[in-house]
Amino acid sequence: MRKDFLPFTRPQVTEEDIRQVEAVLRSGWLTNGPRNVEFEEAVCKYVGNRSAVCLTSETAAMHLLTKIFDLKPGDEVITPSLTWVSMINMVALSGAVPVFAEVDRDTLMVTPETVAAKITPRTKLIVPVHYAGAPCDIDGIRKVAGAIPVVEDAAHALGASYKGRKIGGGDTTCLFSFHAIKNITTAEGGMVVSNDEKLISDFRRWKFHGIVVDAFDRENRGRAPQAEVSFPGFKYNLSDIQAALGASQLSRIDRINAKRRELAMLYRELLADIEEIKPLADPSGYDFEHAWHLFIVRVVSPKLDRDAFMKALKAENIGTGLHFRCAHLQKYYRETMGCRPGMLPATEFNSDHICSLPLFPDMTGDDVADVAAAIKKVLA
Ligand SMILES: Cc1ncc(COP(=O)(O)O)c(C=O)c1O
Known part of the structure; x- marks a missing residue:
């Protein structure tokens, strides 16, 4: 028998990761700021997509998704039951109905056929999961979805690729998690990556009180401090302490x-x-x-x-x-x-x-x- 306990997982934190976090702590700017921007740009470059927004978790991204897609009682969202409960809970909180698509018995992923079987006139959104780090058949799922939006849960899939393109790249919208057990971590954290600029700007507003301009914008980008609440939003911005850890980890993904x-x-x-x-x-x-x-x-x-x-x-x-x-x-x-x-x-x-x-x-x-x-x- 082993002498020491082998945990199921352990985050890898290097001396360079610690130096990067320390630099933020010494910089005088701790919350979302330049290191958020750097991390967002680095993920976009890595996966091959246009825009991204850091958030406090992927669950936060899912919560905002239910707001941005304006989910209401009676609306349906197709997703697997065999997944972490985040998306399902957020759909339930919105009053809409999670509709569970069956998974393939040996890959644990929904398929174009199992998704198609659940589409109704009330389907507002489809959220397949790239399970355990393997990509699901996203082209097939988008084909059966037709005009229904598909947002990929890529919590497990940073670095995975599908038909030669990285998950999160191209004309997709993907949600990533940087929770402590993920392939790269910010302790807690998440990101939405998309080629849809309007969607990304919605995420930016929803993540910070429904105000278009946050503290970093005011101080560093010369934006007006008089910016107003355009609707009541949340407070899901990631700190630069965490973003610096994420960017450092991403450099060795x-x-x-x-x-x-x-x-x-x-x-x-x-x-x-x-x-x-x-x-x-x-x-x-x-x-x-x-x-x-x-x-x-x-x-x-x-x-x-x-x-x-x-x-x-x-x-x-x-x-x-x-x-x-x-x-x-x-x-x-x-x-x-x-x-x-x-x-x-x-x-x-x-x-x-x-x-x-x-x-x-x-x-x-x-x-x-x-x-x-x-x-x-x-x-x-
Ligand atoms: C498949 C899946 N989706 C979503 C999440 C939620 O991510 P977060 O913990 O960043 O909210 C997780 C986290 O474990 C997950 O495994």
């Missing part, structure tokens, strides 16, 4: 993702002969590059269920995660929407059987070998 890939390939090799452990499948039908945010397996042992498996691995000093428990069978959605088991068979099967194994850039091949050995031991 390709190295981070390459290391994640190397570890994931080793997992695939070492787990290949364990019948009770079924890793996710790669998407098929299009070229892609995986960002390897998570290494997810399904535990299908007649002797040990997923929860017991996670507990047994913990006793072996191996941490694991659960990404994610499906939303539609959680208390609020059972009680308010009448969701019942059997509605989404592939979603529910995976919700009961998935487990995320340790994967972070400072892990070693020996750590992966320890996880594989511990898995064999607990299954035996």
Whole structure:
């Protein structure tokens, strides 16, 4: 058994990251300012898109999305149930209805077919998720969406690519998360990236009290301090302390993702002969590059269920995660929407059987070998 605990994830913070944060702390400007602008421009350049806005989290971006799209009771938003609850909760808060599209049983992603099956005249928005770092079939989904807007949840997918273009690039609107476990982090933080300038300027106004001009604009861009509230907005601006950390991390994203890939390939090799452990499948039908945010397996042992498996691995000093428990069978959605088991068979099967194994850039091949050995031991 391992002597020290191997966590499911650990953020990589380098001396350079610390220097960049320290420079902000010494600069006299702490909240959103020049380092926000630098981080937004760097992400746009990296993914190949026009404009971006930093926010305090991706959930904040989703909240603003429900405002900008003016979601109202009766409107419908198609998204998976097998995802983190942020988008679903924000839709529910707006009074609109989250409509759950089924996922592919082995990639955990919605498909053009499962999305098409849920489109109605009330569908206002479609939010597919690029799961675990793999891209979903976004062209196919946009095709079935027709005129209905598609906004991509790319929380897991910074650095992933689809048909040769980076997720977040081209004529898309994508939401990213920089929460502490993501491929790059600002501790908490998010960003919307889009080629739609009007949408981006809406996000800017909604993120800061409904005022077009914020403190940085006034001090540094000579904009009028008399700017008024044009509508009541929120306060979701990211601090420069966080943006500096994000920009510093972004400068090595390709190295981070390459290391994640190397570890994931080793997992695939070492787990290949364990019948009770079924890793996710790669998407098929299009070229892609995986960002390897998570290494997810399904535990299908007649002797040990997923929860017991996670507990047994913990006793072996191996941490694991659960990404994610499906939303539609959680208390609020059972009680308010009448969701019942059997509605989404592939979603529910995976919700009961998935487990995320340790994967972070400072892990070693020996750590992966320890996880594989511990898995064999607990299954035996
Ligand atoms: C798929 C997905 N969407 C959205 C979010 C929300 O991101 P944030 O924590 O930045 O609000 C997460 C966070 O874990 C996520 O995994």
